[in-house]
Amino acid sequence: MFLSEPLRRSSAEERVRCRMLVGASLLLLAVDLLFLLYVPWTVSPWAFGLIGVGCLAGFSSSLWLLRRSTSSRGPAVVLCSLLTASIVSSGFFARDVSVGLHPACMLIPVLAIYLLGAWDSLPFVGMASLGVGLLLPLWHGARGGEWMRCLFAAVFMVGTWGMGWLMLASRGQMSTELERALRTLRESEGKLTSLLENTEDVVCSLDAHGRLIAANLALRDMYQELIGEEPMPGDLLFPEHAPETLRQRWQECTRQVLAGKRVRFEASPSRLKRARVLDISVNPVLDGVGQVVGMTVFGRDITDRKEAEARLGEMHRSLLDVSRQAGMAEMATGVLHNVGNALNSVNVSVNLLFERLSQSRVEGVGKVAELLAEHGADLGAFLTADGRGRQLPAYLRVLGAQLNAERVVLLEEVRTLQTSVEHIKSVVSMQQAHARFSGVVERLEVTALLDDALRLHAESLEQLGIQVRREYTPGVLVRVDRHKLLQILLNLLSNARHALLESGRPDKHLVIRVERMVAERLRIAVADNGVGISPEDAPRLFTQGFTTKKDGHGFGLHISALAAAEMDAFLSCTSEGRGQGATFTIDLPIAGEESRA
Incomplete structure (x- = not known):
């Protein structure tokens, strides 16, 4: 004062x-x-x-x-x-x-x-x-x-x-x-801070209770994407409102670190705007007597290395050609299958029409007309005195009833034939519509595209007795490449159909789920109760050439994963093990890769 x-x-x-x-x-x-x-x-x-x-x-x-x-x-x-x-x-x-x-x-x-x-x-x-x-x-x-x-x-x-x-x-x-010592300390601290801030690796230090002490810019940016807020010194690294899966995994990791162990693992957080694979190392910090007083976290982005390992030994241009051909073959197979089934119905209807028309009694009308023409001069006497004339009204009554019955049957067969032809036209039109927009990013409703993919597999799903349940979030529009997304969906539906067929279960279920995860991302899930995936096969599921089917080629899921990455999406799979079914999910950006760029 x-x-x-x-x-x-x-x-x-x-x-x-x-x-x-x-x-x-x-x-x-x-x-x-x-x-x-x-x-x-x-x-x-x-x-x-x-x-x-x-x-x-x-x-x-x-x-x-x-x-x-x-x-x-x-x-x-x-x-x-x-x-x-x-x-x-x-x-x-x-x-x-x-x-x-x-x-x-x-x-x-x-x-x-x-x-x-x-x-x-x-x-x-x-x-x-x-x-x-x-x-x-x-x-x-x-x-x-x-x-x-x-x-x-x-x-x-x-x-x-x-x-x-x-x-x-x-x-x-x-x-x-x-002052000289403080100046030296500040210079050392400044060099260390500059080194940590300019590195692209994720670096932070925590105390023994998991509270944040210091973090570099890379961690703060990633934390903002994961949690949605800025990390503050003194706060828990993953607070109560953080995703449950993240908190559980982090708690298990910190228990091992506080026991004096060095923990290293790979993680691919789905909440990140860009799908990344991180090599994370958590190390204990010991005091003079060997007690753990804190921990350090180092995370390196190894996405490029993982992609290089995944694509090692394959030619990118050849793979793209094969992927295009596989997608076209899958769609053509679905189209031909549906058209073939419809043509079977058309063939049956045409044969029945031919048989009915061959056996038709419509020629009796001509005979009656000729008989009436012959006795046109004495028609009254012919109808009353002649035996044939007296039978003519009863004959016409029977003939009319039979012709009406034939007409009903023929109309029903023509209606069936018309329905089959319309189905063929719709399948061909749908294929043409999807092929027309290949490689173009457009705004579309995901549920409509899912229904189109299901219609391409509808006949085979019905023949196998697979019950399909749709759990949609209505009115969700995304900006994606229609062809790429349809190719992924067709591959997932085909894999689910094969898994259910191989399982031999009487109760075959297929669930298609669409839900909004966060404000800017959408998740499409294809879940089945088929043969499932064993834990030893799960890490190799999306690698090129890997397959568990006898007649599989081993690049359907790999192609789908690459197509998802091109759309800034992320394709993943979860399964409890063999015989427990599997769930494939596609995390899509709602805004789309065009607006993001």
Whole structure:
């Protein structure tokens, strides 16, 4: 409250000096007030009263100056000047030379050297010691022991100044060495910080409770994608609102690290905007007695290395050609299968129509017409007298009923034929529509594309007795390459159909699920209760050439994974083991790769 705004923002050393100045001023003001109360009983009331009032004004002015100065030097000079003048002048007005030997004299070298420094305080100490050791004894005519006491007081004042000078010199040397050490430490810290901040690897340090101590920029960016907030020092690395799978895996890892083990593993977080594979190493930090006091986390992006290992030994252009041919063959197989089934129905309907028309009694109408034409002149007599004429109405009634029955059957077969032809047209149109947009990013509804993929497999799924359940989130639009996504879906549905066929289960179930995971990503899941995937086969599932089917070629899932990566999507699989079914998932960006770029 006594300092100006610039002094409040000054260095720590200057603020400590200001605190000493304020404390000394307040102490001297309190002593001066007591001195003024004592003045009426002194030998020179007016002189001592004048000194007391002057000191009261001077000490108050030093506090006043502190509120308006940018440095403590001015108020310090005022305080030291008044203190020296008041003590020396009081000795002249007193009748006893011992007044000049009051312990308050030692405040002069102590405050002056602390507030003004060694050499700037020397004039005040010199004036005080000269007054106490020489002028006051001469003024009062001191003799013998009194003179020696004054001299010793002056020597001790100079000695106190010297001790203070030695203290300031040693403190200055220590401050210099400390500043040099701090400068070296800051330079080392700056180099280390620059090294960690400029590396693309994820680096952070944690305490024994898993609270964050420091993290570099790469970790902060990845943390923002995973958790959705900035990591703060002192917070848990994975708080309560973090995904449950992340927290469980991290807790298991920290238990091993706190036991003194070094843990290393690979991770591919699905929440990242770009699918990445990280080689993560968590190391314990030990103290002098071998106790774990913290841990360090290092993570390196090995996505490129993984991709290089996956594509080792294959020619990229040949693989793309094979993938295109495989996709076309898969779609053509579905189209031909559906068209073939529809053509079977058409063939049956046409044969039935031919058979019905061959056996039709419609020629009886012509015979009746000829008979009536022959007896046109005597038609009445023919219908009443002739035996054939009398049977003609009954014959026409029977013939009409039979022709009506034939007409109903023929109409039904024509309707069936029309339905089959429409089905063929829809299958061909759907194939043409998907082929037309190959390689183009467009905005489409995922559920409609899923229904198209299911229709291509509809006949085979029905023949195998596979029950399909759709669990859709309606109205979800994404920006993707229609052909790439359809190719992936057809591969997944084909694999699910083969898995269910191989399982031999009577209750074959296929679940198609569409759900929004976060605001910008969508997940498509294809789950079946087929033969499942063994744990030893799971790591190689998406590698080129790997297959568990006898007649498989081993590149369907690999092609699908590459196509997903090209769409900024991520294809994965989970299975409890053999006989437990499998779930394939595609995580898609809703905005699409075009808008992201």
